[in-house]
Amino acid sequence: MPTTWPKPRPDLQENQVHYVDGLECSEFDREVFTELREGGLTCVTVTCGYWGDALESMDSLAAWRDLARDNEDLIGIARTAADIERIAAEGRTAILLGFQNSAFLAGRIRFVELFADLGVRVAQLTYNIQNDIGASCYDDPDSGLTRFGREVVAEMNRVGMAVDLSHVGDRTSIEAIEHSTAPVAITHANAASLVPHRRNKSDEVLKGLAARGGVLGVSGYRNISGPYAESIDAWAEMVARTVDLIGVDHVGIGTDLGRKVTFEHLQWMRQGRWSARPQYGAGSASNPGKQPPLPWFPDTRAFPAKEEALRRYGFDEQSVAAVMGGNWLRFYADVLPQSSDQPSREE
Incomplete structure (x- = not known):
């Protein structure tokens, strides 16, 4: 792995x-x-919360505003695709605010617009257990997208909040894809046909996602990547096999990186307040702990090594650009609002 990282990319030129x-x-x-x-x-895209109610979620968003102000030389919070371009052109990293659950809505449909006004641009419909929108990947049976869930998806489409299906059950995912009028995302998961795991996605879900213009963020997280986490070249093979499955225009990167996440953080992610018993998420009773960093991807400074691994595997320049970020940028241009003003709700 290189020890001297490339300089920050200052603009979003088409061939870059x-x-x-x-x-x-x-x-x-x-x-x-x-x-x-x-x-x-x-x-x-950052994770602002998992189980927090509306007030706790607003606390998290307020904390992110403080972080952005205190580190404005390095980052900026983006609300639109144009914001991403502007922030990058200024030599900073654009941050999209997201939640890995819809608990912040507190069962209130009008909170979709309110939280969009606060800058939320990505929301996972469910996390690791059934909620009032639908089923998680760990729920059996998966009862599908609820009536409230259909309203939430439609409202997220209207306000320009990306629908994320990463921890969502297959039936709920398929129904959300079919109900959505905008492309949807799976920000951090893999194909279950490559690595069988309940957190990974069936071919039916992935092909439905691609047919509607969505993007899958291929992850290197050990628990859901299996042998493809063993080396960066194995990870590149998983990317290539995913491209074979759904096409190069629908594959991106979603590291699910947890820098500075402790075991206590992990416990909160996995069981929140809903369980008094140990929950293992993508782990298991025999593999309960925090996974050690990947030697080939300890943190985001190793992103250039991923680009080189794709080239070694045989990806051409256009495909490398698509997977490393171009597909996500296109997705954001399609899904995020054109401006910070919310469109009117049709009667």
Whole structure:
């Protein structure tokens, strides 16, 4: 792995390779923001919460505003695709605010617009257990998208908030894809046909996602990547096999990187307040702990090594640019609002 990282990319010229991470769950501070810049990241979607109610979620968003102000030389919060371009042109990394659950809505449809007004641009419909929108990947049976879920998806489409299906059950995912009028995302998961795991996605879900213009963020997270986490070249093979499955225009990167995440953080992610018993998420009773960093991807400064691994595997320049970030940038241009003003709701 190189020890001298490339300089930050200052603009979004068409033929340039841009690095975009579809999802991170790190505990962000100035050190981590510096790593984003040293890795040349154009844009990163961050996790603002999992189980927090509306008030706790607003606390998280307020904290992110403080972080952005205190580190404005390194990052900026983006609300539109134009914001991503502007922030990158200024030599900073654009941050998209996201949640890995819809608990912040508190069952209130009008909160979709309110949280969009606060800058939320990505929301996962469910996390690791059934909610009032639909089923998680760990729920059996999956009862599908609820009536409230259909309203939430439609409202997210209207306000320009990307629908994320990463931890969502297959039936709920398929129905969300069919109901959505905009492309949807799976920000951090892999194909279950490559690595069988409940957190990964069936071919039916992935092909439906691609048919509607969506993007899958291929992850290197050990628990859901299996043998493809063993080396960076194995990861590149997983990317290539995913491209074979759904096409190069629908594959990006979603590291699910958890820099500075402790075991206590992991426990909160996995069980929140809903369970008094240990929950293992993508792990298991025999593999309960925090996964060690990948030697070939300890943090985002290693993004250039991913680009080189794709080239070694045989990806041409256009495909490298698409996977490293171009597909996410196109997705954001399609899905995010054109301006910060919300469109009117049709009667």
